[in-house]
Amino acid sequence: MDGVDDTSAVLQAAGLHQPPVEEAPSLLCVIIDTHAEGWHKLEGWSFKETMASVMVLLNAHMALSNANDVAVLGFNGMGPRMVYPQKEDAPLSDVKLEGTMYRQFHKMDKTVLAALATQLQETTVNKHCSISAPLTLALCYTQRIMRQRPGTRGRILLVSVTGDVPSKYISTMNSIFAAQKAHIPIDVCKLGGEKTNLQQAADFTGGAYIDIAHPRGLVQYFMSTFLIDPATRQMLNQATQPEVDFRAVCFLTKEVVEIGHVCSVCLCIMKDEPDGSCPICHTVFESTQLPSFT
Amino acid sequence: MVGGVRDYLESLPEAVLTRLFQSPASCLAILRLLSPLAKTYLLDMVFTDAPVSLDRIDQLVKPEHRSAQVEAIEKLRHLHLIKERYASKTIVANSTFCTSLRCALTAGPANEKFGVPCDDRSSVTMDFLTEYSRTKWESILHFMVQSTIEIAESLPPPATGALNLLQQSGLMAGPSPTRLHITSEGFQFLLQDPNTQVWSLLLHYLHLASKIGRDEVDVLNFIFMLGSLEVGKEYAAQDISPTQQQILVDVADLGIIYHVPESKRFAPTPLAQILTSENGDGAAENTDAGKSLKGFIILETNFRMYAYTDSTLQICILNLFCDLKSRFSNLVVGRISRESVRRAFHNGITADQIIQYLTVHAHDQMKQTDSGQILAPTISDQIKLWQLELDRFVSNSGFLYRDFATAQEYNLIVNYAQEMGALMWKNDSRRMFFVDRDSNRKVLEYVNRKMTS
Structure with a gap:
């Protein structure tokens, strides 16, 4: 590999290595x-x-x-x-x-x-x-x-x-x-x-x-x-958005929610606690686990 | 080559440029010649007449790109597109330029009578124009290579105007326009892309025109305007000055426009579109030069080259730096060797030009690499190294001092030569040294002084 590096060093010194500058359409x-x-x-x-x-x-x-x-x-x-x-x-x-x-x-x-x-x-x-x-x-x-x-x-x-x-x-x-x-x-x-x-x-x-x-x-x-x-x-200092509203929307009620429930399998977002199974992918949640998160 | 136009524009005085800026078409063309950052700055200022403070200019760019910013501002200033007001630490854009560009961008009314499209059904077709510009342009290139090798099929020589231009521009030299041979600049010219070629001929044309007292602004405006016209349409050339009439004829000689003598109409060809584009691709797709841009060269890492072309022009150009072995109906096979490349170097062609040519004309299959490099690094590096070989010997004229009687005498003079930086080479054991020609007189004086004392 040294040989290859040498070549480019030699060419660099001779000013023959120039990255082409062009504007992409x-x-x-x-x-x-x-x-x-x-x-x-x-x-x-x-x-x-x-x-x-x-x-x-x-x-x-x-x-x-x-x-x-x-x-x-x-x-x-x-x-x-x-x-x-x-x-x-x-x-x-x-x-x-x-x-x-x-x-x-x-x-x-x-x-x-x-x-x-x-x-x-x-x-x-x-x-x-x-x-x-x-x-x-x-x-x-x-x-x-x-x-x-x-x-x-x-x-x-x-x-x-x-x-x-x-x-x-x-x-x-x-x-x-x-x-x-x-x-x-x-x-x-x-x-x-x-x-x-x-x-x-x-x-x-x-x-x-x-x-x-x-x-x-x-x-x-x-x-x-x-x-x-x-x-x-990328070369410029652009005005940044002061704060981005990252709030998601409930899949069922279509309301913007701040804190909600997420299905651990399909990642769907719900405003209200689901009863027993995920409304989207129908995964059955263990009823013993659910209350502990609320 | 865009650089060539830019350099030329930069060399013009402010008054001339300001007159040029009165034409919206020229402004658009000039805008396209700028770097992205310069464009950004300029367009930022076009719609506000208020001066922009230097602080704002600095703030806009991230610190790590400061050099690009300085370069962009410098370019704008050289083109007299912006002016610095040192007292208030602000810069203002050239108001003439802004007005014209605003007019162009808002698709406002054109203030020129020239370039009005003809209403009635035009007689020229796109195919005709393409063919026309191809023959015209190729006959020029053919004429240039013809002087190097015999070509079986020979095209009619280009028009006298074009021949004159070739001679005056130094691309070809000879006693008369009919007996010309190609120069090293000419060889370099052949390897460039069509865009560069068209522009360099036009720049020479500009120089010539200003020499014989034509107005540069007229010529430049005309060229830039040509680039902004729609290809395939006929335009009326009414109310044009005699200068413009003459330019029309001259430019038609190059195949940039189609102009019927005695008629008041002309039609830009695909070559004209190249004038305002940075790179030739897309614009000249239908010309032969454009066709070749699609790529036909396959170059293997063992330096064997396969070129899928039947154009004698391309074959002649390849012959400049490649040993061609065999030719088939749509393919030439050859090999790039040290000798063939050195032959090209002796003709004044540089390694970069060869590599550029091979890269631009590389076959699509060559472009399908993971590394993004079109040419294998072994090839491009080897071609560059072959060029460096030529630079291995540096010749200097000067004088050799030898046959010193004593070591003391030798040391005295060699030290003096060394101190004054005139010594090029020395061999202490053989008591010889070599002195640069320009400084020899001083060394000689010193020797005489020491000898006599």
């Missing part, structure tokens, strides 16, 4: 909450203006490198939908563009805005869509791109205005863990609604979480936090 997947009700409840925010800032973020991401790519998803009561890139020959792609130089930007912006605006108008059957659905879709898409173009790094930005549906707690957590496993950071830009799961999503996956109270300077938040790709973020 990165995919930014933005999930936009298009619950009309959620946007209506927000005071001082207009959907249009917020989207203008999001568009700047998308354009800036594309501007950073030719190899960069973006994807946009919208979700409301009708479920999550891919907004950009759309399947080829979508009716919107031949929008008439007047002498604008940045056709790529322009085309993308028009497509995204039009599709999202339509979603916002929709009358929804279900009241609410859980974030687990768009998250899963975004993860699938990101995975596909990462496989198609090896070396691509993916990340997800969630712009949320509504809280999550408690009944989907398990699937939401599962998708967060999937993202963590795939090293896909989830950034959360929270404009309204309660925050429990989303804060955890950002914390577990190494993304940024920002609760923005005022629409002014939204662009600046996007530019200084969400635009920076994860590799560069």
Whole structure:
């Protein structure tokens, strides 16, 4: 082995060993909450203006490198939908563009805005869509791109205005863990609604979480936090979340619990003491043991 | 090679750069040339007009990455993208640049008439453009290698403009543009990736253009704008200055755009897209140069090389540093040896360039390694060691002193030479020593002084 080390030492001395420095292409997947009700409840925010800032973020991401790519998803009561890139020959792609130089930007912006605006108008059957659905879709898409173009790094930005549906707690957590496993950071830009799961999503996956109270300077938040790709973020001092709400949700009652019971076999969380067996995996608990923990 | 453009931009005075910043397309292109950290700083400042304090700049980066921060800020300052205000300890971004970039990012209206897409159905197809740029660009590269070996199938020589450029840039030399031979810079040029090649030719073009009194800003704006256009669309070239008209023709010679003479339209080819991307991949997938980027070389640890290609150009390039043994319809087999690599070194090619070429063009199967290294370390290290061999001898001109009568005389003078740092070599037993040419005069004076006294 000494011989090998020698070689590299010799080459090092001659200045011939240089690690290549290059920027990996990165995919930014933005999930936009298009619950009309959620946007209506927000005071001082207009959907249009917020989207203008999001568009700047998308354009800036594309501007950073030719190899960069973006994807946009919208979700409301009708479920999550891919907004950009759309399947080829979508009716919107031949929008008439007047002498604008940045056709790529322009085309993308028009497509995204039009599709999202339509979603916002929709009358929804279900009241609410859980974030687990768009998250899963975004993860699938990101995975596909990462496989198609090896070396691509993916990340997800969630712009949320509504809280999550408690009944989907398990699937939401599962998708967060999937993202963590795939090293896909989830950034959360929270404009309204309660925050429990989303804060955890950002914390577990190494993304940024920002609760923005005022629409002014939204662009600046996007530019200084969400635009920076994860590799560069490691070099920076990022604002840390003061305290993450790690509380879990009871599997049965879907309430947030501080202290609860956990099944020793399937790890399901329960607010109330189970009677005799686990409601999820049906493991029978010994009745003599149970009381001693309460 | 992106570095080459950056260096060129850094060498421009502030006034010229500020004029360049007026074009949003140029701003976008310049942004792409920066390091990730520099991009971060710059974009952080683009939407706030307020100056940023130096403390904030320091706080943003973790202490262990301080050197990267200093480098990023330094780069930004050299490009005149930021200005330091020493009194208030703040920095401000160049306002012209910010305005233009904001315009670009918000997809605002373009302020240039140039580059307006033609409305009616365009006559050019993507395939045609790809083929066009491929032939144009390949004919240049072919022309360069042709001067080294005989190729059976010969392509028509490139346009005179391109030939002139090759000669002026020092990639080829010769008495007239029709009788040229390749130089060592030319050999190096051949081994670079398409992105680097296109840029280095364009940089030479810029130098030439400024020499004959053309406006650099015009040329640069034009080049950057070309990179931001959509490939496969035709653009109208109305209301352009005579300078721009001329550039149009010159750039068409290189195959970067398709331009019908006498017509007022042009179409960027896939080569144009390379201009604003850091690495050639993705952009030029359809050109032959791009096709080769998919990788065709398999290199075994025993230095045997199999190249799955039928492109004479690639074979000629491989021939520069490899002993080719046999050729099949889609495969050439060869061997990298000390002699073949040394031949390349004598042509001015460096070990790094060979390794880079082999890495970039490595076959997909070579890339499936656990270590993440594409080339086996034995090969890359060996090529580097072969280069180091050449550096084993260092020649110095100077004077040899010998035939000293006494040891005392010898010691006196050799010590003096040593003290003044002129001594290159000595052999005490044979009473000989060698003195650097530049310092010899002083030693000689000393000898004369001692001898006469």
